[in-house]
Every structure is written in C-alpha cells, then in structure tokens.
Amino acid sequence: MNSRERILGRVRRALADAPAEDEPIARDYLREHGQRTVAETVELLAENLADYRAVVHRCTDEELPDVLTRLLAERGARSVLVPPGLPPHWLGAVDATRVPDRAVSTPHELDQVDSVVTGCAVAIAETGTIVLDGSPDQGRRRITLVPDHHICVVRVPGQVVSSVPQGLERLDPARPLTWISGPSATSDIELDRVEGVHGPRTLEVVLVGQGRTGAT
Template sequence: MSSRDMVLARVRRALVDVPRGEGPGGVPVARDYHRVHGSRTSAQNVDLLAENLADYRAVVHRSDVEGLPRLIGRLLAERGARTVLVPPGLDASWTAGSTGVTLVEDRASSTPRELDAVDSVLTGCAVAIAETGTLVLDGGPDQGRRRITLVPDHHLCVVRVPGQVVGSVPEALPRLAPDRPLTWISGPSATSDIELDRVEGVHGPRTLEVILLAAASEAEVESEAEAEAEVEAD
C-alpha cells in the first residue's frame, strides 16, 4: 500500500459516520469560545504585553508624548544609526530629536539592496496583542509598505497605549481588515537549524525595539489603573 492509499484510507475511516449529502455548512459550529483568558484591566494588558515582548527578546521602552522624540533620538544614537526609514504618514514630531540622522522615504522604487543599506526603520502599529506579545502592522500611513519592516536590520515600533493594546487574538481580529497586508511580529526575526542553533535576523530585523507610548503621564496612568481595579473590586 502506498502512502497515498494510507492517507485516503484514514480519510474514509474518519468520514464513515457522516451522512451522505452532508456538506461543511450542514453542521453548525459553536462559536462560544473564550475571547480572552481571565480578567485584566487596560494597565494590566499593557504590562502583560511588555512582559511577553521581552520574553521574545524584544527591547521594551516606555514614554509619554513629550519625551518620545528625545527617546527615539537617543535609541538611534546609541545604535549609531545614520539613516532611518520612515513611512509617509509618520508623525513628524517623533523624529524631531534625531539629530545627525538622515530620514529615508518609503518609495515603491526602492530595491532590496537599498533597503538593506538603511540602518533603522521607525513605524507605528495597527494593534498589539498582550497574551501573545504580538505587534500587527497593516500597511497604514504610519507603518508603510510591508517590506520596509522586513529588510532593515533594526525596527523601532511605537505602540500607543492603552488604545492599541488588546488582550487576545480574537479581540484583535475585528480591528483588522483581511484585505490589508498584515504583518504579525512576535519578537525579532529568528530561526533554528536542525541542531536547534538559534539565528536571528534571517527573515526580518535582527533587533526589535518597542516603545509603549502613553498619552498621559506615568502618574495619571497609575491613577487610572487604580481606579479600574477599585471598580472591579466593587
């Protein structure tokens, strides 16, 4: 018996109790699964996201709006970046503190070799998932073309918290359009060979740095978290 015959025999055995004429739509599928595990406040979701990002070897920073340009400038300087690729819809104030850095436009004509020569790429994101430590990009104005986050070796991604953070994948999906070029990022690019030797930077950036951008001050964020916890306790 060939491998093909074995596979088909298993399929026939699995379908032996299915009535003739019954199609895939003939049996309703329950959709009452949990959308999120446990109960967390917005602040706890942000903390869980930071924890899981770090577990995937991403470098996590926190900032408010006022301190963001200074932080981005410092991170690029520490890396020695001289060129940074920016999407067309990126907030111009984000790079205001990046002195001595040349901003590279996201152009359709850019070749892979030209993109590989860029030191860093700076983007926003569409949504971030706390339970999986995943960033999702959908090619929006502040994210640019999909390839610009796959070729350069250093990706600096800004996540607006808590607004762009959800607890789980089922919560993220309704926020995303299936016809958009979605890129799901869980840490820097990495792979392992047959001997389980980990190699980073093979299919994307070798270094992923994530900035959790809070619109409020740290004190206000803590105050909001305490208020949410009190409401849940009541």
C-alpha cells in the same frame, strides 16, 4: 483509480458531515484568558515582548521624540526609513538621513538602511505580538523585514488588546498583515537560535501613554 482521485475521494468523505457554508460557525471559545485591568493587560504585553527578546521602552507623547532620537543615536543609525504617514515631529530632532518608503526601492537599497521607525495596528498582550497592516504610519511590509533594526511605536492602552480574537476584530483581512513576535529568529539548524534571518535582528517597542512615566 489514480492517486489524485483517491485523495479527492478521501477529502469528500471527510467533508460529508461538515456544516453548510451558510451555517454560522460557533465561536463560543474563551475570548481572553483570565480577567485583567487595562494596566495589567499593558504589563502583560510588556512582559511577553521582553520574553521574546524585544527591547521595551515606555514614555509619554511629549517624551516620544526624545526617546526615538536617543534610541537611534545609541544605535548609531545614519539613515532611518520613514513611512509616509509617520508623524513628522516624532523624528524632528533625529540626526540621520530620512529614507522614504518607495515602491521602486530594491532589496539591496533597503538593506543599506540602518533603522526603520513605524507605528502599529494592534498589539496583543497574551502572545506579545505586534501586528502591522500597511497603514500610512507603517508603510510597506518589506520595510520592516529588510532593515536590521526596527523601532515600533505602540499607543497604550488604545492599541493594546488582551487576545488574538480581540485583535482580529480590529484587523482587515484584506490588508497586508505582518505579525511580529520579537526579533526575527529561527532555531531550525541544530536547535541553535539565530536572529536576523528573515527580518530585523533587533526589535525595540516603545509603549506610549498619556500620563507621566519617565522615559526608559
């Protein structure tokens, strides 16, 4: 008996008492931890985003274009990558070159872009996670992985859920999902945190609600 046969034999023995493929899987685990109001869920999201070193802003629909204009100006962005389905009025007053999301763009070209602005598919409060699914307002996955500055717009409370199980219910597993918990970072080398290794060094999240908040 060779190594391959030995390993496969162990796998078969381990699966001997596994349920049949057509047997439903019990999903009786907690769907969320604790009971929260909608407002408390949004607050938890903001806290966990900040804990992951994302920069959180709040505004209303009416204030959003001004907030995006200000954030890009403060960043000194001379170019901004724009997904095809991003509402045009969001960046209507932005004084920066719009770069379209194109399949032919090279990694070098994307690396020259100062900022990218997207929407999101869902935001998960308990983990402080933003999920993108490649919808028209989010564009191709790589446009949020190469540029160094990502501004993500989250509509509250409609796009906010408490837990990962609730988030998964809203997502299509066949789509290109990108899960973002704060700016790109790693501590693999001597436990020193280094940001911007495999994604944006700076993540700004704009929580957009209906009521008057005062832009921050």
